[in-house]
Amino acid sequence: MASAQDIQDLLRFLSQDAKVALAQAIGATKKLQEAGLVTPDQIAKSSLKDVQVIFEDDKIAKQVFNSARRVSKKRSASDAPSTAPSKKPKPAYGESLTPAAFEESLSLPDSCLDEDQLSTAVLYTNRAPLVLAFAVTLLKYTMSKQPLSSRLSLAQAVVSANSRTKAVNLGLESGRSAEEEGWGEGQPSVRVMGRDIPTMKRWGYDWEAKEEEGATQETIKAEPDEMFVGKEPALWGVDLEALRKSNGPVTVGSRNVSTSQLPIYTAQSARSYLLKSFESPKSEPEGVASRKKKPSAVATKERKEHNLGLLLGALDLLFQSWAEVLSKEDLDKRAWGWYVRVRPDVEAGVAGWGGKNLVKLGDILDLRRPAQPPKPTT
Structure with a gap:
């Protein structure tokens, strides 16, 4: 089950990244949750047809699907290991700190x-x-x-x-x-x-x-x-x-x-x-x-x-x-x-x-x- 933070993030993605009207985004949130499409990554890995079933309007569905792929791709790039020398990490929680x-x-x-x-x-x-x-x-x-x-x-x-x-x-x-x-x-x-x-x-x-x-x-x-x-x-x-x-x-x-x-x-x-x-x-x-x-x-x-x-x-x-x-x-x-x-x-x-x-x-x-x-x- 999606958490309150997950739902909030989904609404933010739909209204800000995908440019969906807030009222329409709110109406689609529950359907997306039931379909297991709560994050941009999950939407990007699904198919356009899955998204079209939820939004009905083909233009809005393509808008959401393409935005999810763009956001997902950007996150994947930011998560890739850097070749630049990394700084010495700060002590992790539980490591060597009194x-x-x-x-x-x-x-x-x-x-x-x-x-x-x-x-x-x-x-x-x-x-x-x-x-x-x-x-x-x-x-x-x-x-x-x-x-x-x-x-x-x-x-x-x-x-x-x-x-x-x-x-x-x-x-x-x-x-x-x-x-x-x-x-x-x-x-x-x-x-x-x-x-x-x-x-x-x-x-x-x-x-x-x-x-x-x-x-x-x-x-x-x-x-x-x-x-x-x-x-x-x-x-x-x-x-x-x-x-x-x-x-x-x-x-x-x-x-x-x-x-x-x-x-x-x-x-x-x-x-x-x-x-x-x-x-x-x-x-x-x-x-x-x-x-x-x-x-x-x-x-x-x-x-x-x-x-x-x-x-x-x-x-x-x-x-x-x-x-x-x-x-x-x-x-x-x-x-x-x-x-x-x-x-x-x-x-x-x-x-x-x-x-x-x-x-x-x-x-x-x-x-x-x-x-x-x-x-x-x-």
């Missing part, structure tokens, strides 16, 4: 706490990464003893669960979820933004130690060592859909297990999503902007990271203002409502799936607890 070094590699941009700057800042993004930013920041206050890698993993689990619920409501996905089939039964869970997230305990993972012989970020044991008894273990958010596909148990008995074998939401993918998702709104008409020199990839990357720092700062100020008077449970209960009040406005229904719009950070600041007047002196 827990402390791994956590450092996941660092996010520093939060900007300048209220004057935040009050006028406006970002351009879609809803999913905003949920992710809310959840990551919320967990700093509700699960402060968890390392950043765990907070990123748990926050990504919230985003995925929310996306699946939305996809089902829009009719983009059907069938029972892994959670509904009971794949999360028996797993410990934590509550994040009103959702129960199944977790895996990472016994033996000491992210506060500067050096730890033989340990990497992957360390996980069937039983805790004596040194960890009484200490809250780090957690992974469990990907139940991946667990169902692997058709295996989530418990791990060996001392060191590669995380590539574990059905979890990885911290790196969540961090990468945050870093690339917050753009600046266009300040000029499209025609004028197109005549100007486009910013370099490095400048664009730096701008998005700067914007993420602004957003994290606004969220920090919001949660800080309430953390002093609310319990962790109440803070979690309110977080989703705050997100709903500031999320970008998009079209209703399938047309708004993945849509982007403005997020005013001043609106986030307005959700802070009102300043209390000083008590009168006697």
Whole structure:
């Protein structure tokens, strides 16, 4: 069964690459899914007749088929091995990094706490990464003893669960979820933004130690060592859909297990999503902007990271203002409502799936607890 991301990518391909009208693309999505033609590669490997059956209009069918072949060919060329000398690869996830070094590699941009700057800042993004930013920041206050890698993993689990619920409501996905089939039964869970997230305990993972012989970020044991008894273990958010596909148990008995074998939401993918998702709104008409020199990839990357720092700062100020008077449970209960009040406005229904719009950070600041007047002196 195609995932929500697969359907979103298919809609993007049809409407942008194949130039199919959005209404027609939406109508064809379900038929393509039923025919097992969800990606450009799958469409390119099929026949024109298969595509014509779905679109009926021969001109549109040829348009989609040829676009799929073009996109597929371009991807194949980009995947071909390069003859140029490659740079030394960065340490892969699980290779030679101590827990402390791994956590450092996941660092996010520093939060900007300048209220004057935040009050006028406006970002351009879609809803999913905003949920992710809310959840990551919320967990700093509700699960402060968890390392950043765990907070990123748990926050990504919230985003995925929310996306699946939305996809089902829009009719983009059907069938029972892994959670509904009971794949999360028996797993410990934590509550994040009103959702129960199944977790895996990472016994033996000491992210506060500067050096730890033989340990990497992957360390996980069937039983805790004596040194960890009484200490809250780090957690992974469990990907139940991946667990169902692997058709295996989530418990791990060996001392060191590669995380590539574990059905979890990885911290790196969540961090990468945050870093690339917050753009600046266009300040000029499209025609004028197109005549100007486009910013370099490095400048664009730096701008998005700067914007993420602004957003994290606004969220920090919001949660800080309430953390002093609310319990962790109440803070979690309110977080989703705050997100709903500031999320970008998009079209209703399938047309708004993945849509982007403005997020005013001043609106986030307005959700802070009102300043209390000083008590009168006697």
